[in-house]
Amino acid sequence: MTKPKVLISDSMDPNAARIFEERGCDVDVITGETPEQLMARIGEYDGLAIRSSTKVTQAILDAATNLKVIGRAGIGVDNVDIPAASSKGVVVMNTPFGNSITTAEHAIAMMFALARQIPEADASTQAGKWEKNRFMGVELTGKTLGLIGAGNIGGIVATRALGLKMKVVAFDPFLTADRAVEMGIEKVELDDLLARADFITLHTPLTDQTRNILSKENLAKTKQGVRIINCARGGLIDEAALKAALDSGHVAGAALDVFETEPAKESPLFGTPGFICTPHLGASTNEAQVNVALQVAEQMADYLVNGGVTNALNMPSLSAEEAPKLKPYMALAEQLGSLVGQLSHGNLTKIAIEVEGAAAKLNIKPITGAVLAGFMRRYSDTVNMVNAPFLAKERGLEVSEVRHEREGAFQTLVRVTVETEQGPKSVAGTLFGHNAPRLVEIFGIGMEAELTGDMLYIVNEDAPGFIGSVGTALGKAGLNIGTFQLGRRHAGGEAILLLTMDSEIPQPVLDDVCKLAGVKTVKALKF
Numbered sequence: 001m002t003k004p005k006v007l008i009s010d011s012m013d014p015n016a017a018r019i020f021e022e023r024g025c026d027v028d029v030i031t032g033e034t035p036e037q038l039m040a041r042i043g044e045y046d047g048l049a050i051r052s053s054t055k056v057t058q059a060i061l062d063a064a065t066n067l068k069v070i071g072r073a074g075i076g077v078d079n080v081d082i083p084a085a086s087s088k089g090v091v092v093m094n095t096p097f098g099n100s101i102t103t104a105e106h107a108i109a110m111m112f113a114l115a116r117q118i119p120e121a122d123a124s125t126q127a128g129k130w131e132k133n134r135f136m137g138v139e140l141t142g143k144t145l146g147l148i149g150a151g152n153i154g155g156i157v158a159t160r161a162l163g164l165k166m167k168v169v170a171f172d173p174f175l176t177a178d179r180a181v182e183m184g185i186e187k188v189e190l191d192d193l194l195a196r197a198d199f200i201t202l203h204t205p206l207t208d209q210t211r212n213i214l215s216k217e218n219l220a221k222t223k224q225g226v227r228i229i230n231c232a233r234g235g236l237i238d239e240a241a242l243k244a245a246l247d248s249g250h251v252a253g254a255a256l257d258v259f260e261t262e263p264a265k266e267s268p269l270f271g272t273p274g275f276i277c278t279p280h281l282g283a284s285t286n287e288a289q290v291n292v293a294l295q296v297a298e299q300m301a302d303y304l305v306n307g308g309v310t311n312a313l314n315m316p317s318l319s320a321e322e323a324p325k326l327k328p329y330m331a332l333a334e335q336l337g338s339l340v341g342q343l344s345h346g347n348l349t350k351i352a353i354e355v356e357g358a359a360a361k362l363n364i365k366p367i368t369g370a371v372l373a374g375f376m377r378r379y380s381d382t383v384n385m386v387n388a389p390f391l392a393k394e395r396g397l398e399v400s401e402v403r404h405e406r407e408g409a410f411q412t413l414v415r416v417t418v419e420t421e422q423g424p425k426s427v428a429g430t431l432f433g434h435n436a437p438r439l440v441e442i443f444g445i446g447m448e449a450e451l452t453g454d455m456l457y458i459v460n461e462d463a464p465g466f467i468g469s470v471g472t473a474l475g476k477a478g479l480n481i482g483t484f485q486l487g488r489r490h491a492g493g494e495a496i497l498l499l500t501m502d503s504e505i506p507q508p509v510l511d512d513v514c515k516l517a518g519v520k521t522v523k524a525l526k527f
């Protein structure tokens with residue numbers, strides 16, 4: 001097997017490259033390239049490891065013909081076009097905790113820097129001015145800290161602020177009352193926070209709801225002399241309005257680690273009294289960078305080498321222990337999905353995936369993903385487990401999952417049923433011997449068959465001599481039959497023939513088979 005190739009395109013702790021190599025991947029570290037250079041190179045890689053500098057746009061993804069996974073050594077993935085990655089079947093994963101303590105500490109450091117004007121006092125002292133009377137600070141003890149966003153980082157900031165004897169109020173629509181009590185903070189509405197906070201710190205992702213959350217209007221609602229910290233994302237604060245509020249003295253200080261446009265080499269805020277900033281350093285500590293580098297490389301290598309999925313933003317998780325157990329089921333599920341997809345007509349609106357016996361003890365999500373990948377291939381060649389659920393949703397396909405703990409006739413079974421105009425139609429399969437997928441039932445007829453390569457599917461009226469006439473028609477065309485499976489509802493009733501063929505069946509031969517007496521349906525299948 002050729003080794004998966006990974007590109008590390010942003011500066012990352014060397015542990016990442018080491019882990020990739022140890023886990024069986026080839027790795028290149030090429031940082032600081034232009035989008036055009038990356039676009040020209042990306043086609044050769046199976047994995048792309050990034051931080052916040054590389055922008056993974058639709059154009060990059062279009063050029064990434066081999067890409068299977070994007071790993072973000074950090075938290076925010078706003079530099080990745082996730083819908084585009086999903087529709088291309090590329091998994092996007094991040095490391096949601098590796099740098100959160102470090103980033104929370106940076107926010108606290110910024111709060112102290114604002115409270116005591118440390119950067120300005122440092123510059124003035126080193127300039128030989130000794131301006132002891134210029135730098136009067138404020139104490140943090142007893143002050144109110146307003147958290148906008150109380151997730152991982154906001155939660156850590158809260159514990160530190162409580163340790164500093166501050167009162168912490170938080171606005172976060174997803175924060176439950178119980179969790180707020182557990183954290184020792186007060187859950188409030190945004191307007192209440194704006195009116196009460198002496199310091200405001202932002203810890204939300206940038207979304208349509210959070211963009212400009214500190215707008216000109218909201219800045220006007222803050223307390224006179226408020227100090228504001230943003231170590232989350234540029235775009236959460238209206239930078240022009242912030243500049244005006246600092247100039248007017250309404251906002252006493254602002255500390256930004258992140259900017260609307262990065263790298264921020266110029267800004268109207270630069271040089272404004274009370275304004276301090278750092279160049280997106282929130283995650284930049286030795287500890288955090290080792291954490292995220294190790295974690296991203298482990299997760300990506302796990303996916304590329306074993307199929308394990310951890311911390312993916314566009315796919316359900318699948319642990320390294322589960323992956324080998326699920327692999328044969330996913331192969332079976334994909335074949336069953338593909339079979340119903342190839343044999344059904346018209347626009348199908350419902351698909352059900354049932355697992356029974358041993359299969360019911362497994363994580364069903366990857367099995368469903370594999371069924372959908374097989375099924376959606378009727379609409380698109382580029383479908384896989386990542387993009388299949390999105391495509392299914394786009395097409396309005398209703399997907400249901402059912403587990404039957406009991407064992408039926410088979411020790412383990414996967415069944416796929418689609419709702420058609422003629423009612424529900426279902427196929428089922430099991431695993432034989434060394435985890436070999438086998439079809440065991442097709443549209444209510446028991447039949448054991450391997451679904452592989454080029455196949456011929458025939459529905460006919462059971463009658464003597466029919467099998468011979470099919471063999472003759474195919475033989476006359478020089479087509480060799482590999483295996484031959486037969487099933488029927490009852491003697492003389494509807495029968496199904498499933499043949500594996502050594503080569504593709506040309507349309508004229510299909511037409512000839514179609515003309516044989518008693519034939520109802522003929523279809524060439526491909527697996």
Ligand SMILES: NC(=O)C1=CN([C@@H]2O[C@H](COP(=O)(O)OP(=O)(O)OC[C@H]3O[C@@H](n4cnc5c(N)ncnc54)[C@H](O)[C@@H]3O)[C@@H](O)[C@H]2O)C=CC1
Binds near residue numbers: 153206
């Ligand atoms: N400056 C830096 O270098 C770093 C920045 N970050 C950024 O910090 C931010 C927070 O990260 P985490 O705490 O790990 O994320 P998280 O997902 O754990 O927490 C985010 C919180 O924001 C809340 N939220 C969502 N929409 C909201 C809204 N409309 N109003 C108020 N709250 C809302 C969520 O409910 C959640 O509790 C992210 O944007 C991340 O990219 C993370 C690491 C380093």
Ligand SMILES: O=C(O)C(=O)COP(=O)(O)O
Binds near residue numbers: 051052073075076099
């Ligand atoms: O993890 C995050 O969300 C960050 O913003 C850290 O960004 P960085 O990896 O330092 O470019």
